[in-house]
Structures are given as C-alpha cells and as structure tokens.
Amino acid sequence: MNLSDMLGCADIGQLSRIASVYQCECNSNSKNELIQSILGAVSRNDVFEQQISSMAIEDLRFLNSLLFETRDAFSLEELLARAQQSKFSSPETASVAQKEAKVQQQVSGEKASSIQKPAKATQPKRRSKKTPVMKESSPRDTIVKFKHQGWLFNGFTGPNRYLFQVPEDLKQRFRETLKRKFAAQLVYTDEPHVYRDEQELLQADIRQLLHYIHHNEVTMAADGSLYKRFSLQLLDMFSIKEELPGKGEWRFGYGKYFHHYPNRMSLLYDYCVQMNYFLEEPLGLRLTPGGQERLLSAPANELQQLYKCWLKQYKGPIPNILALVQWIGGLSDQWVTAQSLSQVLVPLIKPFYYDDAERIFQHRLLGMLVHLGLIRLGEHEQHGMVIKTTKAGKAVMLGISLEEQNRLFMY
Structure with a gap:
C-alpha cells in the first residue's frame, strides 16, 4: 500500500497528529483536507529531505533496517527489537564507565585498608543538587514518532491491526533520498592501476575441497575440526591464501566453523555442509551423492x-x-x-x-x-x-x- 491508501484508512486523530508534524494549515475536522494537506507536504522534496536531515542517528538506523525488506508488515515486538538494536553505546560512554569502575575499585581498596584505623568524628554531609539527566527515548517512543510522521501505520481490521507497515512509495523515496545524501559524501575516483x-574463485575452491575429500581419508579432531595437516594442505590448494587462526584468538558468531578456520575457508566449509555435499562421520568426511554431482559440474545459481x-x-x-x-x-x-x-x-x-x-x-x-x-x-x-x-x-x-x-x- 502507498501513503495515500494508508492515510485514507487512518482515523482523524492520527491524521491530525501527522498534519501537526508537517505544520499543515487546514481544517482539522475534515478528513479529506487533512489527507490532501499531508500528501502535499510530503511530496515536497525540501520538506522530505529536511525531515531526513534532522533525524537522530538512532532513528536513521531504525529506518535503515526497514528499507530493503520485501515483507510489507512487521509485528510490534519485532519493531521494538529493531529500535532497541539501533541504540548503540558510544565509546565515550564505555570509557566513562571503565573510569568509574576503576575509581570504585580504588575507593573500595582504600576502605578496606582503613578498616583498622580509628574512626573520626563524622560531620553531616551537604546534599548536593543533582544535575537533571536527559531521558533517553525508548524503542516505543521511536515507533510512536514514526507513526506521527506518517512513516509507520498499523492495520485497522482483524489480525492486521497488530501489524505495522511502511508505505511502499515512501520506502522508495527514502532509499533515493538517502542514496543522494550518502553519495554526496563519497569520493569517487578513476580506475586504479x-x-x-x-570472481569464480570461491566456486573453484568448492570443487578443490570436494576433490580433496574424495581422494583422501580426511579425519577430524575431538573438537570437530579437521586435523591441522589437512587444513594446511587445503589452504595451500585454495586460490586465496589464508592463515589458520592463532591460539587464543577469539573466533565466534560468523558461522558454525568460524572458530576453526580462517574467514574464507570457514564460509566455504559452512556452505558445503549446508548444501549436504559431504557428511561428518566418526571415521572422517565422506562425499554424498550431491557432493559427487557437484564435483562434475557446478549449479547455475551457485553464486x-x-x-x-x-x-x-x-x-x-x-x-x-x-x-x-x-x-x-x-x-x-x-x-x-x-x-x-x-x-x-x-x-x-x-x-x-x-x-x-x-x-x-x-x-x-x-x-x-x-x-x-x-x-x-x-x-x-x-x-x-x-x-x-x-x-x-x-x-x-x-x-x-x-x-x-x-x-x-x-x-
């Protein structure tokens, strides 16, 4: 649905809130006038670009998470999770927290060392005025803000009333406007020497891996990884040279085998396992019929x-x-x-x-x-x-x- 369709389904209260954001001058009791005024304001490039330019970085991240989805509906819980993911803790905040932790440790140490000292007469402390702390907007506040700007609409009847949508025409305008904004900050060059x-090297190395498994007895260690000599032989055969991860190097999150192998080999191995090209058995790796077929030819859509x-x-x-x-x-x-x-x-x-x-x-x-x-x-x-x-x-x-x-x- 486009913006005009969603505005037509909205109640007059929501339309009035959207109109106030865009400072529309119209009869707030007329649904038709409200819709026409909102569409007129949103269609103006200067107004639309000003709205994007004034967005906080958290709101931009939240918007960015919705722009390339092919789905047209999101649950409230999913939107809340995305809005929460858009709020990063800044390095400055982390640094302050670390300093405060060190100070706290020092204070604790001083207290511990002074336990046996005679207590001094204590004097009443003055109450210091607390400086007001700016309240950080919550994920729910972000969603409400997007609704008031006419960028998010929830359903109106049946189960759809619990789902939220971004108008399709607005999605397209957001992508185009952000692309212009981003491109203006980039440095384009001529072709390097x-x-x-x-291209096609990863596909070639899939065949190398399967060929190696087919012609060798490839066994695994207790942790499920290939023995080091097999890994080194494979890395030497692959088109792109990589080093095995060092001892103590943190490796997790980017695939099942990421902690065993370097980045490229990890993806290659993960892909072959998911495509069921070979099986990991107690006696070692064994090609499946699908893996033997892949040895003969690659599928057209492998990339x-x-x-x-x-x-x-x-x-x-x-x-x-x-x-x-x-x-x-x-x-x-x-x-x-x-x-x-x-x-x-x-x-x-x-x-x-x-x-x-x-x-x-x-x-x-x-x-x-x-x-x-x-x-x-x-x-x-x-x-x-x-x-x-x-x-x-x-x-x-x-x-x-x-x-x-x-x-x-x-x-």
Whole structure:
C-alpha cells in the first residue's frame, strides 16, 4: 500500500497528529483536507529531505533496517527489537564507565585498608543538587514518532491491526533520498592501476575441497575440526591464501566453523555442509551423492547460493547486513574510496563483542564481498583503497531478502 491508501484508512486523530508534524494549515475536522494537506507536504522534496536531515542517528538506523525488506508488515515486538538494536553505546560512554569502575575499585581498596584505623568524628554531609539527566527515548517512543510522521501505520481490521507497515512509495523515496545524501559524501575516483577480482574463485575452491575429500581419508579432531595437516594442505590448494587462526584468538558468531578456520575457508566449509555435499562421520568426511554431482559440474545459481549462505551466517552479529550490503552495492557502481564509504556506513554498524564497527566494515563486509566476487578491491596511487561492484555483484545483490533463506537449501 502507498501513503495515500494508508492515510485514507487512518482515523482523524492520527491524521491530525501527522498534519501537526508537517505544520499543515487546514481544517482539522475534515478528513479529506487533512489527507490532501499531508500528501502535499510530503511530496515536497525540501520538506522530505529536511525531515531526513534532522533525524537522530538512532532513528536513521531504525529506518535503515526497514528499507530493503520485501515483507510489507512487521509485528510490534519485532519493531521494538529493531529500535532497541539501533541504540548503540558510544565509546565515550564505555570509557566513562571503565573510569568509574576503576575509581570504585580504588575507593573500595582504600576502605578496606582503613578498616583498622580509628574512626573520626563524622560531620553531616551537604546534599548536593543533582544535575537533571536527559531521558533517553525508548524503542516505543521511536515507533510512536514514526507513526506521527506518517512513516509507520498499523492495520485497522482483524489480525492486521497488530501489524505495522511502511508505505511502499515512501520506502522508495527514502532509499533515493538517502542514496543522494550518502553519495554526496563519497569520493569517487578513476580506475586504479591494480585491483583484485576474485570472481569464480570461491566456486573453484568448492570443487578443490570436494576433490580433496574424495581422494583422501580426511579425519577430524575431538573438537570437530579437521586435523591441522589437512587444513594446511587445503589452504595451500585454495586460490586465496589464508592463515589458520592463532591460539587464543577469539573466533565466534560468523558461522558454525568460524572458530576453526580462517574467514574464507570457514564460509566455504559452512556452505558445503549446508548444501549436504559431504557428511561428518566418526571415521572422517565422506562425499554424498550431491557432493559427487557437484564435483562434475557446478549449479547455475551457485553464486546466489553462496551469497545467501553468507548473509545467513553473518546475520546474527550484523542484524542489518542486508541493508549494509545493498548500500555498498548501490554506492559503489563507480570506483569509490573505501575510507569515504566507511565514514558514511560505519555509523550504521553495531559493534559485536571485540569487533568494532570499522573492523566489521573492513573484514566482515568488504573482505567477504571481495571473496564472493561481488566487489573489486583496488589500490589507487592517490586515494588508497578503492572498491567497485562487479556486474555479477549488482545482479546478485538486487532485492534478496533474508526471510527467503529458509528455502535456500534443498537437500
């Protein structure tokens, strides 16, 4: 449904609240006048762009999480969860908390060391005036704000009254407006003299892995990983060289086998397991009939399958990965500096344990998109690291929803 359809179904109270946000001058008792005034205000580019420019970063993150979904309805619980995920704790806040913890430890230590000292006469303390603390908006406040701006509508009859929708025409305008805003902050360049393109290399290494399993007795350690000599032999055979994770290095969140293998090999292994190309048995790995068939020829849509597998594995630590990938693909149709793209997109990325937002952008997003062959990575003499989406990347990234992933793997 478009905005005009949803306004037509809204009650006069909601229309009046939306009209007041856009400062519409009309008869507040006339539903028709309210609708026409709201549509007139929203259709003005200056008004629409001003609304987006004045958004808090938390609201922008929340909006961004809705823009590339193919679903047209969301439950209140899901919206509340997304709004909560959009509120990051700032590094300054964390630093202050750490300092306060250290001070508290020092105070506790001083108290402990002074237990045996004679007590001094205590004097009544003056009550200090507490400085008022700005109340942080709650996830529910965010949803109410979006409703008052006419960006979210809940259903009106039956079970739909518990679901919320974003008007389709507004979604499109949000994407177009944000793309212009983001693109204005980017630095585009000419083609670099040297660039890296890994198209079809991951698919070739799937065959290498299956060929190795087929011709060798590949056994596993007690923790479920391949013995080190097998892993090293495979890494030496693969097109892209990687090092095994070091001892004590934290590795979790990005797939079932991420803690055993380096990033690219982990995705490759995860994909083959999910596609049921081989079985992990007590005596070792064994190819399935599907794996033997894959040895002979690759499926036509293998790149799409790999891409969806990657989204599925990385969605947990990066909940808005689909939107981020869509922005990377849409903003890098020409060679663009990674630094300027980072400045635009990193504020939308939530840190994940020891992975800060910049590391997620560089290693979990750009690095893996290069391995998938969806973007090229170049080194520009003047601007440093630059990227550009490949033709295959544009085709694969277009309009894929995470909700479709339960239907990906047909074993």
